[in-house]
Amino acid sequence: MSFTVSLFISNLNVHNFIDELNKAFESRVRLGLMSLLVVQDEMDFARLKEALQLSDGNLASHMQALEKLGYIEVHKQFIGRKPNTQYAVTELGRNAFSAHLLSLEKLIKQMQS
Amino acid sequence: MSFTVSLFISNLNVHNFIDELNKAFESRVRLGLMSLLVVQDEMDFARLKEALQLSDGNLASHMQALEKLGYIEVHKQFIGRKPNTQYAVTELGRNAFSAHLLSLEKLIKQMQS
DNA sequence: AAAAAGTACTTTGTGTTACAAAGCTAATTA
């Protein structure tokens, strides 16, 4: 009897952890982009593209999605006379990503015990 | 100069971690299914469906995909006179999932340092 | 005996996503 109960709780836990995960960060690319931006504070289009081996269009659309969610900010400037687009994570984005990693971490720890 | 070099290495690392992640386990549902099966050894259709709040069709198609990849096995039986389908993770699945979690863990630790 | 419900799907349809490839704009360098 207590066996059944504990199984039920364990299943519930998994469900909760899963629900805490942020859909916006599911994909490997998004995980990579956020990881880089959280650490680097600012990175431009070319550097991100190079770092994650993405096509122009693919990177642009991922960034657009993250921007629409308010997770990153775009700063356009000129370096010398060349256009340059810098991306930075917002406070909201930083918090959301932290929460996501924390949920992942909890899930992983749950698995290891 | 050494600053530039260390940045380059850091970017490379992220790229490597991301590449190690298994596409099959990207989605929250897949993560949940595998987590449950790794811990529970065997679970049936109804329990999985209940635990993760999935529709019949959605669960069936996820399980089919995981089975096709060789990550889970299906055991059909009768309990009393009712049909019952048990799912279990395979050795391959267990290893693949472990590797995935390990890569996630490495990525997270990288972020925290 | 007939109707309802359980078990585990399959089928169908829809909307979302990922992504590559090509096009585009405006400037810059060769």
Place this chain on the structure above:
DNA sequence: TAATTAGCTTTGTAACACAAAGTACTTTTT
């Protein structure tokens, strides 16, 4: 003047997720 750079946008395709409905067979309920 031609090619390149920078950063997109557009277009098209294939994959995916998912709900809802349909299916087949059985069992339970009435």
